Amino acid sequence: xxxxxxxxxxxxxxxxxxxxxxxxxxxxxxxxxxxxxxxxxxxxxxxxxxxxxxxxxxxxxxxxxxxxxxxxxxxxxxxxxxxxxxxxxxxxxxxxxxxxxxxxxxxxxxxxxxxxxxxxxxxxxxxxxxxxxxxxxxxxxxxxxxxxxxxxxxxxxxxxxxxxxxxxxxxxxxxxxxxxxxxxxxxxxxxxxxxxxxxxxxxxxxxxxxxxxxxxxxxxxxxxxxxxxxxxxxxxxxxxxxxxxxxxxxxxxxxxxxxxxxxxxxxxxxxxxxxxxxxxxxxxxxxxxxxxxxxxxxxxxxxxxxxxxxxxxxxxxxxxxxxxxxxxxxxxxxxxxxxxxxxxxxxxxxxxxxxxxxxxxxxxxxxxxxxxxxxxxxxxxxxxxxxxxxxxxxxxxxxxxxxxxxxxxxxxxxxxxxxxxxxxxxxxxxxxxxxxxxxxxxxxxxxxxxxxxxxxxxxxxxxxxxxxxxxxxxxxxxxxxxxx
Amino acid sequence: xxxxxxxxxxxxxxxxxxxxxxxxxxxxxxxxxxxxxxxxxxxxxxxxxxxxxxxxxxxxxxxxxxxxxxxxxxxxxxxxxxxxxxxxxxxxxxxxxxxxxxxxxxxxxxxxxxxxxxxxxxxxxxxxxxxxxxxxxxxxxxxxxxxxxxxxxxxxxxxxxxxxxxxxxxxxxxxxxxxxxxxxxxxxxxxxxxxxxxxxxxxxxxxxxxxxxxxxxxxx
Numbered sequence: 001x002x003x004x005x006x007x008x009x010x011x012x013x014x015x016x017x018x019x020x021x022x023x024x025x026x027x028x029x030x031x032x033x034x035x036x037x038x039x040x041x042x043x044x045x046x047x048x049x050x051x052x053x054x055x056x057x058x059x060x061x062x063x064x065x066x067x068x069x070x071x072x073x074x075x076x077x078x079x080x081x082x083x084x085x086x087x088x089x090x091x092x093x094x095x096x097x098x099x100x101x102x103x104x105x106x107x108x109x110x111x112x113x114x115x116x117x118x119x120x121x122x123x124x125x126x127x128x129x130x131x132x133x134x135x136x137x138x139x140x141x142x143x144x145x146x147x148x149x150x151x152x153x154x155x156x157x158x159x160x161x162x163x164x165x166x167x168x169x170x171x172x173x174x175x176x177x178x179x180x181x182x183x184x185x186x187x188x189x190x191x192x193x194x195x196x197x198x199x200x201x202x203x204x205x206x207x208x209x210x211x212x213x214x215x216x217x218x219x220x221x222x223x224x225x226x227x228x229x230x231x232x233x234x235x236x237x238x239x240x241x242x243x244x245x246x247x248x249x250x251x252x253x254x255x256x257x258x259x260x261x262x263x264x265x266x267x268x269x270x271x272x273x274x275x276x277x278x279x280x281x282x283x284x285x286x287x288x289x290x291x292x293x294x295x296x297x298x299x300x301x302x303x304x305x306x307x308x309x310x311x312x313x314x315x316x317x318x319x320x321x322x323x324x325x326x327x328x329x330x331x332x333x334x335x336x337x338x339x340x341x342x343x344x345x346x347x348x349x350x351x352x353x354x355x356x357x358x359x360x361x362x363x364x365x366x367x368x369x370x371x372x373x374x375x376x377x378x379x380x381x382x383x384x385x386x387x388x389x390x391x392x393x394x395x396x397x398x399x400x401x402x403x404x405x406x407x408x409x410x411x412x413x414x415x416x417x418x419x420x421x422x423x424x425x426x427x428x429x430x431x432x433x434x435x436x437x438x439x440x441x442x443x444x445x446x447x448x449x450x451x452x453x454x455x456x457x458x459x460x461x462x463x464x465x466x467x468x469x470x471x472x473x474x475x476x477x478x479x480x481x482x483x484x
Numbered sequence: 485x486x487x488x489x490x491x492x493x494x495x496x497x498x499x500x501x502x503x504x505x506x507x508x509x510x511x512x513x514x515x516x517x518x519x520x521x522x523x524x525x526x527x528x529x530x531x532x533x534x535x536x537x538x539x540x541x542x543x544x545x546x547x548x549x550x551x552x553x554x555x556x557x558x559x560x561x562x563x564x565x566x567x568x569x570x571x572x573x574x575x576x577x578x579x580x581x582x583x584x585x586x587x588x589x590x591x592x593x594x595x596x597x598x599x600x601x602x603x604x605x606x607x608x609x610x611x612x613x614x615x616x617x618x619x620x621x622x623x624x625x626x627x628x629x630x631x632x633x634x635x636x637x638x639x640x641x642x643x644x645x646x647x648x649x650x651x652x653x654x655x656x657x658x659x660x661x662x663x664x665x666x667x668x669x670x671x672x673x674x675x676x677x678x679x680x681x682x683x684x685x686x687x688x689x690x691x692x693x694x695x696x697x698x699x700x701x702x703x704x
Contacts, residue, residue: 127663155682162678170646185606194660241701
């Protein structure tokens with residue numbers, strides 16, 4: 001087994017255990033950052049190895065890394081690291097305000113590492129059963145974090161999150177059982193029939209009826225975690241009521257990871273079926289999510305809730321792109337996954353500090369951020385402009401790719417998408433603008449806010465919009481070919 | 485002898501499982517609900533062991549033992565402690581319209597059989613006829629979760645849904661590979677523990693574990 005890979009999984013595990021013991025220390029936040037940073041280093045080394053030597057398998061093919069998941073591994077480790085950096089001052093301020101106890105901090109730090117581990121296992125495992133187990137583990141590690149503040153609203157949000165995602169993921173288990181059932185006919189019983197690489201080789205022989213029923217269950221199951229409408233109810237609540245660093249990783253990473261599992265199954269289903277069954281379903285759910293989320297955006301009063309709906313909208317757009325398929329749309333979808341993840345977590349970082357300053361999440365009471373802290377204000381403004389798809393940010397590039405493919409392949413959907421994006425633009429921009437400009441009522445924070453992560457993310461998104469390095473483009477192209 | 489009656493016995497177990505699901509759907513006392521859940525686990529364990537014996541799939545003995553440890557002993561025990569500590573042991577839930585709930589349940593069973601038909605035709609297992617019942621159990625647990633307002637019965641509904649899925653796996657493919665089953669069992673156990681902690685937090689905040697208090701977050 002490659003040493004980088006071993007480190008990639010053992011570091012967050014060690015971090016989870018260490019922080020379960022020492023997570024309430026005053027230096028625990030630094031320890032959390034250190035573990036996340038080391039995980040990112042391991043991920044970067046793994047990327048270098050895969051780029052140089054091609055796909056690799058580990059632990060008797062139980063794990064494998066190809067061009068599709070390696071880029072998500074790098075992205076996940078990177079955003080986990082920057083969010084740890086952001087959470088250091090953020091959680092310290094929350095602790096000073098008395099919203100979190102010492103035990104709460106221990107839970108928070110430990111679960112943060114274990115959550116990272118669960119996501120990395122989902123991304124790297126080759127075994128579809130383990131993928132399910134790790135996905136459920138990702139829910140379990142975050143459910144107590146959503147309820148960290150123990151307020152009425154946060155307990156309700158966490159309960160909803162647990163029950164809805166639990167029921168959803170149970171459907172995905174049924175789907176996985178059905179896929180195993182189809183595979184067992186060809187590959188025989190045993191762990192081998194659950195390995196994605198083995199299934200991929202025989203995908204054209206898998207029983208089409210079973211695969212289509214399985215895909216419906218999987219779409220409902222993992223789609224709940226992606227936040228596709230009408231399975232999205234848990235998402236805005238969990239994002240609004242949990243601590244902001246958790247909102248950032250839920251939005252920026254967990255949704256991507258859930259969508260990744262769906263894509264893996266889509267590849268298998270497409271191989272088994274003659275007709276574009278999976279594609280149509282993905283396009284339908286994606287388009288519905290974009291439209292419904294755009295309309296809900298205009299009605300939001302809570303800033304974190306609003307950006308949670310914006311995540312639903314963007315995940316819908318990405319799902320639609322993968323539904324259309326083909327090299328350009330898949331390329332656009334992968335690029336959009338990257339830039340959305342980076343931009344949305346940057347926005348949540350800025351929003352986190354803004355709400356701490358204003359002492360509320362209600363947008364009507366947050367005013368004039370530029371006066372009190374220009375960097376938080378500009379971070380929020382630039383992040384908003386970026387997520388709304390303004391050039392020259394990377395989101396513009398990916399949305400442009402997706403929309404131009406839609407014009408060519410699904411012309412009927414283009415006006416719907418454009419109108420929805422327009423509504424989203426008007427609602428979000430109209431609400432963020434007075435928050436940033438105007439007179440201020442905000443107070444000073446006891447600890448300096450962490451703004452390096454915000455601007456690092458935005459700078460990367462800007463770079464991706466202006467110039468994409470050829471090796472990166474090549475990497476996306478390979479991954480897009482894999483998706484088909 | 486047993487070889488001959490084996491498949492019929494499995495069908496009998498499946499029928500008992502379905503009956504237990506209906507009983508859970510309409511059971512109002514929380515304590516009895518937990519006992520029904522344990523009984524469901526026991527039937528599941530027996531049928532898994534029987535399938536293992538009939539087919540010679542030795543790994544199914546492992547999952548039968550796992551079921552016994554987790555679903556007959558472990559989880560009911562945790563639930564018993566939980567309701568004693570939460571002081572809801574003798575709680576009775578008001579369920580409205582039990583007859584119409586039964587009717588919806590019957591419709592769900594028919595739906596499940598229809599859905600399972602194309603799959604069980606393809607299955608080569610001796611247990612293929614039970615797949616429809618397994619799906620029906622999943623859907624009935626679903627219905628139970630929707631109709632209950634107290635937290636503990638909702639959780640039992642969730643756990644019994646997992647029982648149905650486990651039965652589906654045994655029926656269609658003689659169980660998932662062992663590593664996956666261990667993983668699923670671990671998730672269920674951790675999930676139940678987290679829910680336990682969680683219910684104390686809810687009670688501390690609301691002075692009851694009725695989820696009707698948890699209906700404030702919605703779109704205005």
